[in-house]
Every structure is written in C-alpha cells, then in structure tokens.
Amino acid sequence: xxxxxxxxxxxxxxxxxxxxxxxxxxxxxxxxxxxxxxxxxxxxxxxxxxxxxxxxxxxxxxxxxxxxxxxxxxxxxxxxxxxxxxxxxxxxxxxxxxxxxxxxxxxxxxxxxxxxxxxxxxxxxxxxxxxxxxxxxxxxxxxxxxxxxxxxxxxxxxxxxxxxxxxxxxxxxxxxxxxxxxx
Numbered sequence: 001x002x003x004x005x006x007x008x009x010x011x012x013x014x015x016x017x018x019x020x021x022x023x024x025x026x027x028x029x030x031x032x033x034x035x036x037x038x039x040x041x042x043x044x045x046x047x048x049x050x051x052x053x054x055x056x057x058x059x060x061x062x063x064x065x066x067x068x069x070x071x072x073x074x075x076x077x078x079x080x081x082x083x084x085x086x087x088x089x090x091x092x093x094x095x096x097x098x099x100x101x102x103x104x105x106x107x108x109x110x111x112x113x114x115x116x117x118x119x120x121x122x123x124x125x126x127x128x129x130x131x132x133x134x135x136x137x138x139x140x141x142x143x144x145x146x147x148x149x150x151x152x153x154x155x156x157x158x159x160x161x162x163x164x165x166x167x168x169x170x171x172x173x174x175x176x177x178x179x180x181x182x183x
Contacts, residue, residue, distance in 0.1 A: 004033075004080040005054050007045040009061060011071030014041055015103040018068050019089045025060045029053040032084035037092060047087065048080040067107055133176050140165055 009018070014037050022035045026047060031054065033047035045061070047054060063070050091097050144165060 001051060002048060002080045002082075003051050003054060004046070004048045004078050005058070006076045006078065007047070007058065007061070008038070008074045009043045009045065009070055009072070010041070010074075012067060012069040013043045015100045016067040016107075017104050018043055018063070018070075021063065021068065022061065023087060023089050025057060026087040029057050031057060031087055034084070034088050034090045036090035037096075046084075048082070048084055129176055133172055136172065137169060140168070 019035045019037065022043070022045060026033065026035070026045075029049065031047040031049040033045065035043060035045045038044045047057065049057075058073065058075060061070060061073060144161065
C-alpha cells in the first residue's frame, strides 16, 4: 500500500551535504518525491512509496556523522497523490547553492589539511629515528674496525663479536620497524 510522508528534519542539516545523502537513500528505496532546504535551518522531505520503504527511509535519515547531525524528525503521513515520477533535490538560488558547496569544500580541505599535519609530524619523527639508527650503526662499525685493528684476535673471537653486533642491529631494526608500522 502506497503512502505519503511529509518530513521536517532539524539539526545541522543545511550546508553539510545532507540533501545529497537523503536523495541517495530515497533512490535506493525507490521512493518518489523531493528534498529541499527550508528557512531558517531545516530540511523538508516529501516522499511517496510503500509504508515499509518509507519506514526504512526514516530510520536512515537519523544521521549523526560529522558534519551532519540530525537532532529531530517530525513526520506526517497522508494519502499519496502520485504526482512524483522520481526523487529529486530541489535547489535554492545559485548563490545559496554555491555557498553550500563552498562550505562543504572548505570542510573537506580542512580535514585533509589536518591529516597532512599529523602524517608530516609522524614522518619527521620516524625520519629522526632512522637517522639515529644510521648514526648508531656507523659508530658501531667504526668501533668494530678499531677492535679488529688494535687487537690480535683469532677468527673465532672476531666471529663472536660480529654475531653479537648483528644481533644488536636486528634488535634495533625491529624497534625501527615497529615505529614505522605506527604510521
């Protein structure tokens, strides 16, 4: 049985891409109607379809995923008119729509910038760890060279010292590797 719902959604629902999300949900559920911004801050949805699909639609409208934050939904069910062929977004004047798109773009750019700042900081930290590792390894090889040149050792002693140094290098590599995995 077909029905019609008139839905008013309040909260942070304008200038955040909410109408686009609503439209995608409605189309997946094969509802007909429209979504539009209303003054001053709400969104109005008029849709027609089966009661089961409209009930599912209403549940999916309760989005709380930044920057969208639905705080309240008012619903009125009435008889369908059959006037809609498909579901559409009713847009305002060009200045309003452009402003909304720019708000969304600014939000997304800020998110990307924040992630870049965090990743740059982590990269600097790990670069420092790698430089320290390189310097320690260079120093250790220099020390080994000095030991081999200054002391008269047999081959077994030299092999024992090299094995210990290789073990130390493996341990330091494991530490560096775990630091890089945290990226």
